[in-house]
Amino acid sequence: MVRVVGRLDAFGVALTERPISLYAAAALRIGYGLIYLAYLLREFPHRDELWGPGSPLTPTLSRELLKHTGWFSLLAFSDRPIYFEACYALAVVVCVLFTLGWRTRILSIVFALVVTSFYARSILMTDGGDNLITLMSIYMICIACGRRWSLDSRRARLRGPGYRRRPEFARVAASEHARQLGVARRVLVTVLHNCAMVVIGAQICILYATAGLYKVQGSDWDHGTALHYVLNLSLFRPWPALSAMADSHPMMIAVVAYLTVLVQVAFPFALFGRLKYVVLSMLLGMHLSIAVLMGLPMFSGSMVIADAVFLSDRFYMNVGRQVRRLVRRAASPAPDASRLMESTHIPPQQVRPSKTLDRM
Structure with missing residues (x-):
């Protein structure tokens, strides 16, 4: 029983205090952000036939289909072409910022909303790739995908270890209540991230x-x-x-x-x-x-x-x-030939006078 309790305590500490697979979470963010950006750019000439007012599945039929499927789409709010073009431009910008890792906690929600909106607008013209990206975009709301390889992590690193991610608590940092809220928030974010990563792994399995x-x-x-x-x-x-x-x-x-x-x-x-x-x-x-x-x-x-x-x-x-090693090696300047010859020039040998000459 002591051994079992000890393992349960270790599991609880690992679940609540240490976020797992932060680099893998960043790889998911970068990968899916890039692939959906490439998808939108690739289908840019055909955007109106796929998701716009000129689609065979008209906006009216799409709204009727959404009532039966239960999905939600921003593209179904209006039939005007200018509204669709604005939504398409917003989707491209969101993909770029999400890939770079700028304000990932908020943009992960916006990215999931963009992906699900385009998926639900033309749900009859999708394949397994669209289904998986839609699921992963929803899962990535719960993971801490901006702590590595992102603009958020770079900003936090430049501001130093004393930087607080919760500016609203700065005015009451000395308060015990604020400290407890900060601890509770960190534990909640860590547990949510770890559970979401386990769910993603289970989904792929x-x-x-x-x-x-x-x-x-x-x-x-x-x-x-x-x-x-x-x-x-x-x-x-x-x-x-x-x-x-x-x-x-x-x-x-x-x-x-x-x-x-x-x-x-x-x-x-x-x-x-x-x-x-x-x-x-x-x-x-x-x-x-x-x-x-x-x-x-x-x-x-x-x-x-x-x-x-x-x-x-x-x-x-x-x-x-x-x-990084390859980049440094490629960025290092090649040695100058003249300087190399100067550095490798061997001075002439100095002949010491013999002992007999010294005696004379």
């Missing part, structure tokens, strides 16, 4: 496990021919010659199909061992193949970013050190 179990039930995946049929679907052949070249190796296609099912089913169990990085590398290759061969870059990108949540802070810190 459930996604991979269910995808693998559904594949097991299909005869095409059981026979190893599922990828053959996928590579011959005209809807998912952006590069027909590349798809035909990959389909010309049936043995490789069968092996990749079996490995896909095995990795997805075993993913939740491989996270607790040394095979985690091997499995994540195989999933990275699988998603890159889906992005190139099937023409689904947004889905693949959203999955790769979601997988980054399982990398430890030590991994991100090591990568950061290596990147």
Whole structure:
């Protein structure tokens, strides 16, 4: 009982006092902010047909659909083109600021509102990538995604360790009541962040496990021919010659199909061992193949970013050190040839007089 109580106390301290995976949370913010910004810029010429007044799903039909689905969209408030253009410009600005990490506590809410608004406006023209980004945008409201690699962290670092994040308590800093409120706020933010990170990890595990179990039930995946049929679907052949070249190796296609099912089913169990990085590398290759061969870059990108949540802070810190080292090495000026010759010039040898000459 003493050992169990001690472990429960340690778990409680870790849950309430130390936020976990701050670098992974920053990677989620940067990744999803960039991918949604690229999505909006890529669809800029087609924005009116997808989400605007010129969409086949007119604003009136969209409002009727929102009543049945229960979603909320800012784009359904008005049918005027100028209102839609203002919302689109606001969405682009929000993605940029959220990626940079400026006022992330507020902008995370605005970013989730933007993503859900565009998702709900054309819910019939979405895929798995849109669904995952929408879920992650809601989860990121609860995590502290601005404490690393952000303008917020840079501002706090420049102001020094004595900087308080709660200016409203500055006037009553000496009050015990204000101190207790500050402690309660830190504990609440830490618990909310840790629980949200666990939920994000559980969401990805459930996604991979269910995808693998559904594949097991299909005869095409059981026979190893599922990828053959996928590579011959005209809807998912952006590069027909590349798809035909990959389909010309049936043995490789069968092996990749079996490995896909095995990795997805075993993913939740491989996270607790040394095979985690091997499995994540195989999933990275699988998603890159889906992005190139099937023409689904947004889905693949959203999955790769979601997988980054399982990398430890030590991994991100090591990568950061290596990147800074490469940058310093690339930024260091090359040595001047003349100075190098001057520094390596060997002075002439001085001949000492012999002892006999000294005696004479």
